[in-house]
Amino acid sequence: MSQQDNQTAAAPRRLASGGRIDRATPLTFTFNGKRYQGLAGDTLASALMANGLDVLNASFKYARPRGLVAAGAEEPNAILQLGSTEAGQVPNVRATQQALYDGLEAHAVSGWVKAQKDLMSRFLPQVGKLGGKFMPPGFYYKTFMAPASLWMTYEKYIRKAAGLGRSPLEEDPDIYDHLHQHTDVLVIGSGPAGLMAALVAARSGARVILCDEQEELGGSLLSMSADCLDQTLDGQPAIEWRDAVLAELEACEDVQLLPRTTANGYHDHNFVTLHERRTEHQADLAPLNARGAQQARSRLHRVRAHRVIMATGAHERPLVYSHNDVPGNLLAGAVTTYLTRYGVAAGDKLVLSVNNDHAYRAALAWAAAGREVVAIADARPDPAGVMVEAARAAGIRIIAGAAVIEAKGERRVTGARIAAIDIDAFSVTGAVEELACDTIASSGGYSPVVHLAAHTGARPVWSDEIHGFLPALGAPMLKGFDACGAANGSFALEDVLVAAYASGVAAVEACEFETAQAEVPAVSELAETPMLPLYQVPHDKPTARAPKQFVDLQNDVTAAGIELATREGFESIEHVKRYTAMGFGTDQGKLGNINGMAVAARCLGQTIPDTGTTVFRPNYTPVTFGAIVGRHCGELFDPIRYTAMHEWHVAQGAKFEDVGQWKRPWYYPQGSEDMHAAVERECLAVREKVGVLDASTLGKIDITGRDAREFLNRIYTNAWAKLGVGKARYGLMCHDDGMVMDDGVTTCLAEDHFLMTTTTGGAASILEWLELWHQTEWPELDVQMTSVTDHWATLTVTGPEARALVGELTDIDLDRDSFKFMEVREGLIADIPGRIFRISFTGELSYELNVPANYGLHVWKRLFECGKKYGLTPYGTETMHVLRAEKGFIIVGQDTDGSITPEDLGMQWCVGYNKPYSWIGKRALSRPDTRRDDRKQMVGLIPTRKKAGDERIVLPEGSQIVFDPEHAIPMPMVGHVTSSYYSPTLGHGFALAVVKGGAKRIGETVFLPQADGTTLEAEITSPVFYDKKGERQHV
Template sequence: MHRVRAGQVLLATGAHERPLVYAGNDVPGNLVAGAVSTYIRRYGVVPGNRLVLSTSNDHAYRAALDWDDAGREVVAIVDARQAPDGELVEQARARGIRIIEGSAVIEAKGDKRVSGARVATIDAEAFKVTGQAETLACDTIASSGGYSPVIHLASHTGARPTWNDEILGFVPSLVKGVHAAGSARGIHDLAEGLADGVARACEALAALGRTAQAITLPQVDARREGKACALYQVPHEKPTLRAPKQFVDLQNDVTAAGIELATREGFESIEHVKRYTAMGFGTDQGKLGNINGMAIAARCLNKSIPEVGTTVFRPNYTPVTFGAIVGRHCRDLFDPERYTALHQWHVEHGAEFEDVGQWKRPWYFPRTVDGKKESMDEAVARECLAVREKVGILDASTLGKIDIQGPDAREFLGRIYTNKWEKLAVGKCRYGLMCRDDGMLMDDGTTSCLGENHFLMTTTTGGAAGVMEWLELWHQTEWPELDVTFTSVTDHWATMTVTGPEARKLLAEITDIDLDRDSFKFMDWREGKVADVPARVFRISFTGELAYEINVQANYALHVWKTLFKHGEKYGLTPYGTETMHVLRAEKGFIIAGQDTDGSVTPEDLGMQWAIGYDKPFSWVGKRSLSRPDTRRIDRKQLVGLKPKDPAVVLEEGAQIVFDPDHAIPMPMVGHVTSSYYSPTLKSGFALAVVKGGHSRMGETVYLPMADGKTHAAEIVSPIFVDPKGERQHV
């Protein structure tokens, strides 16, 4: 956050379109007119088939014309004015669109979607319906009551806004050093708004002692517009308190009846009405509903809107987090610190920690040799070799764990993951990729079948909460018919990963589970006892070595951990941390979501077509997006390995990649390094990276210009550096 003390301030904040307040205006399919045009013009989406437009001004006619241009039916334009005659009105008439004058939509019909609009002639000044209502069949109702200048920032100076009857809205008061321009002060015509912006900017420059340069404004075709009429709440045949609900503030469910009741209760100040009803208390701070609410209060009190006045606009205009306000001077974060059941053991054995999400995870375990403490590089090299040559152990308790149960659990997994799940047998595990609806990878992990309708999903440590929310979002909003439940059990289970060539021998000493390679295969799980504690053991590997993930109730974790070390001494059991885990997984080409992906990477970019079920009967989340032209491009950034020409070089993570190191600056960037480490097994640096068209560039040389002027050369290779056939994890 920056604090800026400006000598002059130019406010070009625009205006908000006001919806009309009528019965049933909360039924899906009710929109403001400008939103209809935005959907059609900006996004190429028509939000329905049959439109009824209710308006009090010419501007809204654009929505009906855009709807007609899109080839959909405009059932009618319902205009509250008598004999509207602007140019847009004439265009609508010329197209044969029915215009119902002196009328308004008094009620939207429908339950889960608009099915019709009740239209009647009205007397806006007397606030009554004057004719018989007609029901028009439609699926979309657009409304517009005019435009309200955005005066919030100007009001933050302490100056009260003033009412302007010409534009039917409040405009900023004059404040020294503040210049409002265009729609912010009620000038909604485009040509006049552009000219006003220049004029106000010249005023600000002149106040600073500067002279503005002459500029040529864009040519804008003048357009004749009819005068808008004042319409805020549309009357109904029934009194407001008896009519179907007419919502003023859709965020806080404030109705016209609620405001009317507030005035009956004796609340005459608009600030009191606001607090009685909670009008404008939502995140939009009354941007859509407050003017309508003030107009309703004014009518009930038999006052004018200027007499009722407006509420106080307080900073901030948009929500700002406490973190942004505090900034970098926050010292300790007011954020929970989560510890695994083994945390104290790690502390006692000298672990250095890193923050992963809210968890404190052992980063590495430095030893002191001959009075000298190991550096991180030395400790990681020792830990890596221990895993590759003997056996290591990792506290993996922080991995997200979600218990999924229900008759439709398999069906749900098939829809949320890219690969298939209907035939996964009890006792088996499967790796899965999870995409957002734009086709980009958001998380990955293994899911194990505990029973026919019972699964345990694991997620990345930092992504656990987000994945849980994602599952609930799709279940509750898109597939509520599926009978499935989700329970976070991350804290319930402690997970210890024992990995390395000696892992089977060590675990066999303290478990009653048959660990024979043919009876307990890779990607199987078994239930039994470990150190006399009930446990689930999963034969899953994130290192590429023989590995067992031991899951026990968290309260028993320390006992099992100590027992493993007691029996593991003769095998050289070595604790390792997250840094070693990163090196080992990267040597195998295993990705970390959020490090090797950045929200713009698809499973195909990662070379993981084998994990995509293109022929699944139900379209899984993200499938449609993988057929978009941009996701089918052959020059997309794709995951590859990089082998530096100089084995001693460890490339910088985030370093940009170019094909031609002699290209003039700015060089075209073709990718970047996502993970980079020194491998004591390979005795060289190595990296994972994403490179444009990388899958077809194996063996080519790329270059990485550095900030110090050096340029490193590297060869594009397979991302799997150790045991490409996967033999070691299947022994």
């Protein structure tokens, strides 16, 4: 924002003195594009108020003008869009929680009004013209229920109409992070209770975190003033005690003070999420730090606390009277806070409507600011107490046994209708008097902020003493959780401090620290008289016909709406809430829930606790996605795993495929090759010359112990008793339900030493699986397992020239008769000690080279130095898939899906029916379901070629298979394609598939209806397409 702009209007409602704002530091900001001036220390809300801005938003459902109601997190109306750049846009910001900074730009959230009009005019033009009167609770449910087929159309518009604000369209340039915290004591809230408890904990040497959602620590102490007869601590203004405590806490090494930090969620076992806004009080985007580096704009603290002390205070409840939503209707406490903390008067002429003593502070502060207090309507018949007397003494008119029953005015309060009321009879009992005023402040008592205590499911408990809900301390979901101060129903300052001291001591003792000396400050005396329960104020018309009495301002829920819901049969408060939207969304029922329950209770003729309790859910106030994501974005979104040869693949221009978290070379295009051309070239190179694959991602487990062989016998489907040292064997693993879960080759390195390979995806889970059986069922077996997946780089050299090529690099004798298929040898490979496994996944002569991964890149490069004359070609996973499928080799997870047995795969040769131990999966193979002869069985498919070019047909993977394409829809589906490719070796497309009873249907024709309406045709064949006798791998 520019300094040359001198058109900022003077702030008409700013007081000449008082408050915690800095009158010497003006700040310029804009609201809806217009410039204004505020002061350092202002919130956006206090600055807006100081500038006399009454209407800040249009309401959600009825588009009524709305202004400030509160001064804290409970503000329901002043929810604004912030951001001076597109990338910096933040929706859902409460003006009461946003510190003012120079250049701040804020906008009303009015987009939804237009969206809602669009919705109405599109579907219900007659309603759109008439407006909110015709939108009773359940309107959306009733209106858009039918026809169901149109819901998809409605939804698009309803969604638009339902938002508060908009998300930015540009990428967020800011960074965010998480901080994992562990603490002995977490104190939430830094009012008198929080400070006292934190002080006791800190002095004992405990690790303490004290957080508060406001800009400054101190809570209610920050708005205390002698003007309101507020009490002194140790004979000093309370703020001095606060300053001294904070100074002491700041000096403690193991105490963290976190202002601007909201405890948003309380989770199991004292796990609390704190949302710290780190730079949002400074600028639109986070400024660079002192080193010139980016710093996190906001931070999510993930706190595990031994003890949690909830000192979150209380929210004042507004009274529910007609037109209580017109700008100029505020909470009494908010009026006080704006006066005493921000030096702003909400208006000039005040009417106060209350049911308790404490709210009189608003009138005292108002009068002290030189404004007129027109009258105080007190619902109690005989108000007394020190504050009441002080108001009387100041000449303020007090109307006992009465309340404001209706506010006058449209865009600003112009008057208050006051009448004597009978609470028990719920009726107006006297004449209505109308007083001119511009501000009505109400107070219906104080609701402890119990939200966090309810997040783990502990339902708050109603107290008839305070007429509000208390946290269910002692509930099993609240172990190690304590509350004190107003959050636990103690409102008198002395009670608050005493309770907080006790909470601090209890926490310290639970953490096994010795309690250090600390004293509760002496509190000056202040006698208050009890409140009188009052929620909805009666009107001279019945609720249904009275001007709207708002219960939930954010969601536009009225007392009449709740009454209607109960008349329509919604007796459960859960249903009333969902029907009316009360307490929905970001509001979380802060102002309205108890008033709403009181209305429902009145309509149902029962008490509030009979009507239900309140359960709140995280988050307490909205959290930005940035804070939730933290650093887990961009290249750090998820781990990317690389093999030792990765940089070579990158240099060669490989395209990569994600296989789990691994990046594997998919294919290596040359020149302008597309994937098909590259894969065909790679396939032919392997079949005709020699190729190399980076197979390092395969899972590898080193298994030793005298029972290792027996262990393999039990884990694998096939037999391992006779596998000799130096020999390898393919094995299948099943779950105990008989379904294939993994496969791989395991090699016997010594009589009690095996190297198992698993699928890439199974590497971690199979090790856990092996440990499971060893630890829980067969602890007596002498067997030990360790993952060596990352240790060995694996290079698969395959093709007719493989022997000649590998022979140039190794001292191992590769002679076909001395080093046979399915054997292993140890020796030097390109001067690196390692092992060579003669195993094949392509059907060609193959050698898998294993070397310690630190030397993998070296060996790979040496292969290519020697490989040129043999036509060595690197190949990727796509070519690997084609080659193995030509051989009918399955990929677990692609050709199987957890419902396929070894027998379904036609792999009876890999099932040890006669092994002595009933291995994992064996028993299930004789269940009736696995014995059915119409199970889906693995077959090959060759697309039918009817004309030139049809050899290029590749059946789409996933295609469903039917026997009779003429069958009426729905056709019985008998299987599906699991793997499908074009084979340059065969010269046509081919596929692997599972087909019901397929093993006995070789030669039959099946059909594959496609989404585009065409039907493909294929012949069932053996799943082995190439070198059916398996001769090539033995050469």
